[in-house]
Amino acid sequence: MVRNVRMRPTLVAVLLIVIMLPGSKQGPHEKLLLNNLLSSYNVLERPVANESEPLEVKFGLTLQQIIDVDEKNQILTTNAWLNLDEKNQLLITNIWLSLEWNDYNLRWNESDYGGIKDLRITPNKLWKPDVLMYNSADEGFDGTYQTNVVVKHNGSCLYVPPGIFKSTCKIDITWFPFDDQHCDMKFGSWTYDGNQLDLVLNSEEGGDLSDFITNGEWYLIGMPGKKNTIVYQCCPEPYVDVTFTIQIRRRTLYYFFNLIVPCVLISSMALLGFTLPPDSGEKLTLGVTILLSLTVFLNLVAETLPQVSDAIPLLGTYFNCIMFMVASSVVLTVVVLNYHHRTADIHEMPQWIKSVFLQWLPWILGMSRPGKKLTRKTILMNNRMKEMELKERSSKSLLANVLDIDDDFRNITGTTSSAGNNATTTTNLGPGFIRHPTTIEDSNILGTGTFQRDLQLILRELQFITNRMKKADEEAEVISDWKFAAMVVDRFCLIIFTLFTIIATVAVLLSAPHIIVQ
Incomplete structure (x- = not known):
């Protein structure tokens, strides 16, 4: 009760202070201003x-x-x-x-x-x-x-x-x-x-x-x-x-490392296909696989390219060039395999292929067979010697060509000469065969007809064996020539396509207004 009495004077003082404060004026200024401004305002004026x-x-x-x-x-x-x-x-x-x-x-x-x-x-x-x-x-x-x-x-x-x-x-x-x-x-x-x-x-x-x-x-x-x-x-x-x-x-940093670099790597794999030996059996498979992988990659890239026909994007031109190069490498791989597996009994090597792929192109590329170094002088000398050998063979007799001996008696026909007790006879044993002189006594003992028939049989068998050996050597040489021609085509394609890839990449980068913007 005493406590309440003491608090009453304090509350009365507070109320008197509040009543004596002047009243505050808030809000009417902005309202008045808006009314004065917008009352006569015309939004169309x-x-x-x-x-x-x-x-x-x-x-x-x-x-x-x-x-x-x-x-x-x-x-x-x-x-x-x-x-x-x-x-x-x-x-x-x-x-x-x-x-x-x-x-x-x-x-x-x-x-x-x-x-x-x-x-x-x-x-x-x-x-x-x-x-x-x-x-x-x-x-x-x-x-x-x-x-x-x-x-x-x-x-x-x-x-x-x-x-x-x-x-x-x-x-x-x-x-x-x-x-x-x-x-x-x-x-x-x-x-x-x-x-x-x-x-x-x-x-x-x-x-x-x-x-x-x-x-x-x-x-x-x-x-x-x-x-x-x-x-x-x-x-x-x-x-x-x-x-x-x-x-x-x-x-361009994103596109350079995610589009251009993978494309260059795929094209370089196609170049490595020309270094793979044809006998491995994976040469064509590698080329086709690279072509398919590049096709899939280009399809993914095409989805990000702008789909307009006003102009061909520079990146699209580059990809088309690489695609053409890889497709051409597959075609030339087929040519290389065809050359590599050709045989003498099916294909005959034309003279222009011999000149281009066995002589001049290997000389330009710096290629040569083991023990056969090719120079311009040796190429001309080999051609000259082949012409002379053909002329010499056409003038020799059959036996001389078969036995590969000199034909010193090809103008001598069956004649007989005698000089004292050492009389000799020369007998014609058949076309292209010249029998060495024998004594008359030996001729009488052996019998001329029997001796000639035996020699003709021996000559026929010898000619058959020689022809088989020469044919086998010629077939082996022709097969070796086709394989070497395939190797030359491989080396030529490797150099040409490598230069094409480098030139295409450099040309695209240099023709761009700017290369990398980070």
């Missing part, structure tokens, strides 16, 4: 003091980040936000527009309204410029999101609507994946001509890239802006527009 003068509108654009590129659907997604649709040649952007103008109907004195310096007003209650993107491909044409307009006491209005824009863009894939893309975004008033509304760049450098975040696939070169004044065929008045050009460059 162009806010200029002099209708003969154009209203100046400062225009700006802000870009933040490139997010993703879907090469299969040819879509580039960005934040700030950029989305490049290469399949439909569309540039899809999510950006911040900046429109700034001065409305003389929205001015007030700060001191009259409690020091209020600015207001946020919905855009449907104010006049705002009908700035649209001319090259829009969006279904609703205007992709901006309506935000409040910031109005200051001096009449300055700032309107920053974010939005997703789809704009037409001509995509050039000639140098893919070493390509640069330049996409224009053209903004201007749709109904006001240049005499009524004048668009001015907010910054001479173009778009705002201060908050831009780098992307792993696209490198932003710049976003310059330009003011244009154009007189269209529909209207005699000049129309002003502001065009921003988004300049991006594809980063």
Whole structure:
């Protein structure tokens, strides 16, 4: 009870202090200001003091980040936000527009309204410029999101609507994946001509890239802006527009190590096929396997390439060259195997093949058989000796050719000569056979007819054996010639296709505007 009595004076003092404080005034200033500004405001009126003068509108654009590129659907997604649709040649952007103008109907004195310096007003209650993107491909044409307009006491209005824009863009894939893309975004008033509304760049450098975040696939070169004044065929008045050009460059490090390097490795495997011996039985299998693997690889790559026919991508041209080289290597492998397995009883080596693949081409490539070093002098001497040997064989008798002996008695027919007791006779034993002289006594003992028949049988058997041996040697030599010709073709193809692969790769890299952008 005593405690409650002591607390009563304190509560009474507090209540007296609260009652004696002056009352606070809150809220009526902004409400009053809005009522005064918008009561007589007409949203259709162009806010200029002099209708003969154009209203100046400062225009700006802000870009933040490139997010993703879907090469299969040819879509580039960005934040700030950029989305490049290469399949439909569309540039899809999510950006911040900046429109700034001065409305003389929205001015007030700060001191009259409690020091209020600015207001946020919905855009449907104010006049705002009908700035649209001319090259829009969006279904609703205007992709901006309506935000409040910031109005200051001096009449300055700032309107920053974010939005997703789809704009037409001509995509050039000639140098893919070493390509640069330049996409224009053209903004201007749709109904006001240049005499009524004048668009001015907010910054001479173009778009705002201060908050831009780098992307792993696209490198932003710049976003310059330009003011244009154009007189269209529909209207005699000049129309002003502001065009921003988004300049991006594809980063090639990914494509270089995931497309070009594997393609070069696959083509080098095709080159190794020419070093594989034909007797291994895997020469053609290796070539066909490499061709199939390259085909599968190219199908995977084709899914990422832009599907347009305006130009052939540089990467596609390179892949087609490598594909042609691998296919040609398979065809020439079949030729090599055909040459390697030819025999003398089926194929006869033409003279031009002997000259090209057994003499001149091995000499150029520095190839030679064991114990047979080829030079230009030896080639000419071998050809000369072969001609002389053919002439000599045509002039010798049959026996001399069979036994490979000198034919010193080919002009002697059966004659008899005697000199004292050593009388000798020469007997013709058959065509091409000259019997050595024997004494008359021996001739009488052996009998001339029996001796001739026995010698003819011996000669026939000897000729058969010799012919078989010569034929076997000739067949072995022909087979050896075909195998050596196949080896020469292998070496020639290895050098030619190696040079082709190196030249094609270097030509593609040197013809590109830039090689690697990290």
